[in-house]
Amino acid sequence: MPETLGTREVKPPLLGVSGVEVRYGAIQALRGVSLSVGQGDVVALIGANGAGKTSTLRAVSGMLKPTAGTVQLAGQDITGQPAHTLVGKGMAHAPEGRGIFPNLTVLENLELGAYLRSDKAGIAQDLERMYGFFPVLRERQAQLAGTLSGGEQQMLAISRALMSRPKLLLLDEPSLGLAPQVTQTIFRILREVNAQGVSILLVEQNAHLALGLAHWAYVLETGAIVMEGTGQALLASDDVRKAYLGE
Amino acid sequence: MAGLLQHLINGLAEGTIYALVALGYTMVYGVLKLINFAHGDVMMVGAYVGYAAAFVLGDGALGSLWGAVLVFLVSILFCGLLGWLVERFAYRPLREKPRLTALITAIGISFTLSYGFQLKVQPEIAGKKVTLLPGADPRTFPEIITPAEWVTLHVPAPAPAPDEVDPAAPHDAADDFVEIIIWNWQVISFVIALALMGGLQVLVFRTKFGRAMRAVSHDHRVAALLGIPVDRVIALTFMLGSALAACAGILYAIKDTLIQPMLGVQLGLKAFVAAVIGGIGNVQGAVLGAVALALCEELVVGYASSSWRDAVAFGFLIVVLLLRPQGLLGRVQAEKV
Numbered sequence: 001m002p003e004t005l006g007t008r009e010v011k012p013p014l015l016g017v018s019g020v021e022v023r024y025g026a027i028q029a030l031r032g033v034s035l036s037v038g039q040g041d042v043v044a045l046i047g048a049n050g051a052g053k054t055s056t057l058r059a060v061s062g063m064l065k066p067t068a069g070t071v072q073l074a075g076q077d078i079t080g081q082p083a084h085t086l087v088g089k090g091m092a093h094a095p096e097g098r099g100i101f102p103n104l105t106v107l108e109n110l111e112l113g114a115y116l117r118s119d120k121a122g123i124a125q126d127l128e129r130m131y132g133f134f135p136v137l138r139e140r141q142a143q144l145a146g147t148l149s150g151g152e153q154q155m156l157a158i159s160r161a162l163m164s165r166p167k168l169l170l171l172d173e174p175s176l177g178l179a180p181q182v183t184q185t186i187f188r189i190l191r192e193v194n195a196q197g198v199s200i201l202l203v204e205q206n207a208h209l210a211l212g213l214a215h216w217a218y219v220l221e222t223g224a225i226v227m228e229g230t231g232q233a234l235l236a237s238d239d240v241r242k243a244y245l246g247e
Numbered sequence: 248m249a250g251l252l253q254h255l256i257n258g259l260a261e262g263t264i265y266a267l268v269a270l271g272y273t274m275v276y277g278v279l280k281l282i283n284f285a286h287g288d289v290m291m292v293g294a295y296v297g298y299a300a301a302f303v304l305g306d307g308a309l310g311s312l313w314g315a316v317l318v319f320l321v322s323i324l325f326c327g328l329l330g331w332l333v334e335r336f337a338y339r340p341l342r343e344k345p346r347l348t349a350l351i352t353a354i355g356i357s358f359t360l361s362y363g364f365q366l367k368v369q370p371e372i373a374g375k376k377v378t379l380l381p382g383a384d385p386r387t388f389p390e391i392i393t394p395a396e397w398v399t400l401h402v403p404a405p406a407p408a409p410d411e412v413d414p415a416a417p418h419d420a421a422d423d424f425v426e427i428i429i430w431n432w433q434v435i436s437f438v439i440a441l442a443l444m445g446g447l448q449v450l451v452f453r454t455k456f457g458r459a460m461r462a463v464s465h466d467h468r469v470a471a472l473l474g475i476p477v478d479r480v481i482a483l484t485f486m487l488g489s490a491l492a493a494c495a496g497i498l499y500a501i502k503d504t505l506i507q508p509m510l511g512v513q514l515g516l517k518a519f520v521a522a523v524i525g526g527i528g529n530v531q532g533a534v535l536g537a538v539a540l541a542l543c544e545e546l547v548v549g550y551a552s553s554s555w556r557d558a559v560a561f562g563f564l565i566v567v568l569l570l571r572p573q574g575l576l577g578r579v580q581a582e583k584v
Binding site: 084087095101102104112164 | 455458459461462465466468469470471472473474475476477578
């Protein structure tokens with residue numbers, strides 16, 4: 001059993017991951033990961049490179065089929081369901097490396113985020129919302145996404161994921177390779193998005209940032225969860241400080 | 248002057264047919280990164296289905312608009328279905344396998360179709376001989392468009408050399424001009440090809456499906472994360488490419504009047520070359536490459552020798568690949584970190 005620090009506020013469950021295992025050929029990437037995200041939660045997943053953070057997100061969003069365990073979204077079993085069927089159930093995943101389409105314009109990228117929606121007015125409204133979050137995207141809407149800077153691409157990736165109006169947003173390393181100021185902007189917007197009711201499961205190498213935002217966090221080590229707790233409690237923990245905060 | 252004009256007309260007519268086939272190669276490469284070597288043979292099947300449809304309709308339907316439309320429609324539907332079958336049962340099971348596996352499968356399907364159509368299959372059904380496959384001999388394609396001159400251009404003829412002129416003979420005004428005939432079927436096939444290309448352009452760049460197609464082409468895993476049904480997009484892309492190939496097959500048959508089972512191998516290879524010249528995966532590139540290749544071939548045939556035609560076509564390919572490995576309109580993709 002992982003060590004637990006602090007007490008968790010009880011919220012209705014949105015995502016439940018239970019005993020999930022994932023293999024890449026002979027290598028076992030996840031060895032029975034269990035975690036949960038409550039409605040309105042920001043949950044962070046921290047850990048070293050290769051601990052299995054990205055694999056966990058992929059197993060949740062259907063990019064990888066778990067070899068064991070279950071994934072539940074809003075009480076419905078979604079284990080092993082193909083990724084494209086989960087968007088309609090309220091999940092959006094901004095993947096590792098941002099995954100924007102460089103040969104499409106910024107606007108086309110955003111419109112693809114709303115691929116399954118047909119409410120034109122709602123889509124236009126959400127587009128405005130994204131431009132409100134990140135005004136630079138409006139300026140660059142007709143530009144090819146490949147011409148954006150790294151930070152702008154991350155903004156686009158998050159906005160595109162939000163265009164599906166998800167209940168749960170999965171984010172993989174949104175701060176990777178970005179200047180501190182850009183990262184600040186992005187995390188400020190994530191807080192705002194969460195305040196508007198979107199739950200977030202966040203994978204971050206920058207444990208400081210992640211724990212500062214998260215209501216609850218898990219520490220992943222070699223494919224298993226070794227510790228969990230409130231963001232504040234983990235930030236205060238000596239073990240976490242030594243291992244992940246470089247102190 | 249007159250010769251050049253005639254060659255340009257011929258080259259354009261040939262080029263638009265190459266283009267329709269090249270588009271299929273380039274679209275399938277775009278979404279699957281697969282050279283679908285069976286694509287040319289789908290075009291050949293399109294010509295044969297058109298032949299069969301015209302045959303069933305009978306003489307009464309020849310030369311009538313609805314007859315021609317029906318021939319096209321039957322062929323489009325049949326080839327669309329064929330494309331779907333090939334994708335669903337030959338390529339999809341291999342999608343996660345090494346790329347070479349699918350490539351070899353594509354060559355296998357190409358052989359199956361081109362040699363399969365050399366069989367003569369004429370079972371007796373209810374005491375009547377029914378031809379299902381007509382065999383290897385070339386067939387004359389029915390005239391679904393009754394040939395007529397659309398315009399006849401009178402272009403000034405080059406002046407004959409002085410020693411060839413017989414001063415005693417009366418001057419014949421007809422010798423001053425060369426007639427260049429543009430046939431109705433040339434115009435019709437040019438217009439059909441242009442309309443199809445224009446339609447495809449709109450589909451790819453102006454519609455939701457086109458956006459999804461371009462997204463799948465860049466990264467099908469990310470496309471799936473946005474809710475795009477990747478399998479369906481790929482299947483539809485195959486069907487679309489095959490439908491264009493069906494039209495190309497019929498247009499080719501109208502132009503050349505003879506069809507035979509190896510037709511797809513020859514024309515398919517040229518169209519593939521055209522797609523690579525233009526930049527494989529690029530829709531406008533395929534059209535540009537096809538027209539450039541056809542004009543180049545036609546000029547070689549006109550001013551050098553027809554035996555150099557293929558050598559020049561492939562020489563053109565080599566030169567383009569040496570100078571611009573990504574093709575004329577292909578883009579080198581630089582990933583930003």
